[in-house]
Amino acid sequence: MSIDILMPALSPTMEEGTLAKWHVKKGDVVKSGDVIAEIETDKATMEVEAVDEGVVEDILVPEGTEEVKVNTPIAKLSGEGEAPAPVAKAPEAPKAEAAAAPPARVEAPRPAQAAPAPRPAGERIFVSPLARRLAEQKGLDLSGVQGSGPHGRIIKADVEAARPGRPSAAPTAAAAAPRPVPSLAQLGIPDGSYDLVPLDGMRRTVARRLTDSFRDVPHFPLNLDLEIDGLLAARVKINAMLEKQGVKVSVNDLVIKAAAIALMQVPEANASYSPDGIAMHHHADIAMAVALENGLITPIIRQAELKGLAQIAREAKDLAERARTRKLKPEEFQGGTFSVSNLGMFGVRSFSSILNEPQGAILSVGAGEKRPVVKGDQLAIATVMSVTLTCDHRVVDGAIGARWLQAFKTLIEDPITMIV
């Protein structure tokens, strides 16, 4: 008997991914635990291990295929010592070039915004026995019903609320249709005058999420200049102390720590908008933007308010390194209550970032540079860093954002206050 190897779901919300690389070929013998393939999702690359033993009978989905749906057979494994069975063609195996269809949303649709997507045919529907019987009696197709029971199981109440012909009981406010994008040729750039780099999962996600955020979230920036001479001096001392441990604290690590403490001092800025209410987060989970070769990702320092600088420095270094090799686990970059984006190392003086939904604010950090400042009535020189806080106005009003910046400024300009 041969066994189908299915496209795995690397996270609960993953619906499809790119089969980036095969580590085995037809005829190879695999043992349980062997790495057989690499799967790339919109955010990470992960290795797939074999669960069963056997001989690779056939590779059904070639390397580089995009938008492979979760649970599609990707290869066949014959049981140990068995002759290979005749090759079966994978049902609806997506072709590498079949990228014309718009990509499906990767996250689960948010309730009250969009109707749930009907499940692919043949997928198991979890439904209580009573709900199944009621649906039969009503002539209701369960594939479009959203379950409200444990793990999304469809229960009696869901069937009672759903009407035949309607996909779901959930409110179905129409989602705003995405703006049609005209082709480059229509815009006067002739075909053949450029090379086309295919959109990978991450680029698609960046495009979609940031378009949604910039269009749908009412955002505004607040600017403030900070003098960081005290911070730089403190950093020198701290690093001298940590030298033996082999840890080096960067300005960005200090910014993360100060941001976390400021979020505890002004908890209204550590919040997310949701249709049910404002979620006031218990901890400051700081997402830090990391630039990659062809994209960006925001790994998270969780509960940063509780962590010491050495630990933040260590975690930040480790997360950034693994982000660049695309080895982050989904839970390491999903979530987060506040973001920090730093372009200071490129000499950018000031900029304002796009909100990372559902976070209520994001801090953009510019370069620290010597600038003339007025002290008393004297002109003086200080190292100044400009920061911009972009706020989601549904959650963080101007005064709240300003209070947060005030708290942040105090912490940065007088770093000893961070240990109080």
Next chain:
Amino acid sequence: MDFDVIIIGSGPGGYVTAIRASQLGLKTAIVEREVLGGICLNWGCIPTKALLKSAEVYEQLGHLGDYGLKVEKASFDFAGIVERSRKVAAQLNSGVGFLMKKHKIEVIEGTAKLEKGTGAPKVLVALKAGGVRTVTARHVILATGARARTIPAIGLEPDGDRVWTYREALTPKAAPKSLIVIGSGAIGIEFASFYRALGSDVTVIEALPRILPVEDEEVSKAAHKAFEKRGLKFRVGVGVKKLSRSKTGVSIELEAGGKTETLTADVAIVAVGIVGNVEDLGLEALGVKVEKTHIVTDGHGATGVPGLYAIGDVAGPPWLAHKASHEGVHCIEHIAGLKPANLTSPIPGCTYSTPQIASVGLTEAQAKAQGIEVKVGRFPFRVNGKAIASGELDGFVKTVFDGKTGALIGAHMIGAEVTEMIQGYVLAMTLEATEAELHATVYPHPTMSEAMHESALDAFGKVLHI
């Protein structure tokens, strides 16, 4: 803020909520004015079960001949029975103390009162050790429980001597010679059952036309018969006009069908219902809505006052420990943003008399009153192999199905150990099982639980062993 959550009351609602809160990473405190574990552990569920076990074993001694056994002169030591009950309570009380410590929950011993705060109300605790400590949290959960209803105007209030509530009934010096139990709910019936087994002359008075009025009528009837066989006396459909103390005991004026009469006994137990502990908490000033001594809450325990929640007995019936724990866990998970499933799980009820009574869901009459076309199944234990082998022939299993959909909507059991079996049906109802799943389930043989299978089969004309 001193804490993320402060829970007031450490009964099965409060302490379980505290554990869950701590598991969710919330900094948690619990305020208790008496003893950890609340009524359930110290003055309710648990110590009564210890007493009833003694009574059950003693009653069994009277039937040893049926099992081919002999014992010379069975007798009991009343003080020993009560002492065991207190030891059991003490063990569980210290168990709760251990759980609080293990989950790093701060226990504040004292009486709490709420005052308007910024966000959630402030909690002022009049400490047992003296002084007042003010604590604040983002969320405050009231789990203050309930107590026996008393009606002082007609003498229905404990005097610590001849008139008892459950509390005095748990630790008397001796079993009274004669006893009148006013109220035939679970609490009244359990005490009646206990004292009768130890030889008291017990009369139970019920204002409604039948005993155990919340149970299915057939169960009430069977229980009435089984208790009478054990020597319990009942007066149903009679109202208490007045309870008065006499030198030697109590006398109770009854009214039934326009006629009055007087009953006398050494002791009376008042078990005429439950009222919520809503007093002296500062609820009025906060604008908390209270109806019939219970706090009004939404589907998640929220009171409408920002940051203030209520769960368990104080938030309304059924007054059951497991309902309190269930609500508490739901409430704190909701607070933590976990979006727990709605509170729709059916809640079973148990009475630990001999025979035991257990039920869940709708009675046949309730289902019919809702216009449901019912299918009813019954199966008596007297034809069940294990029951016969055990000499436990009393009782039956009754199931109520929605005839249209096949959903199990109620189950009612009376007999030995039915309180340990009911969860089979509770699980079935929680999973929204229909008769098809109950029929397809394999029940181990020989067990009394086979009667549960047969009852479900009977409702659809498929019963096997009758």
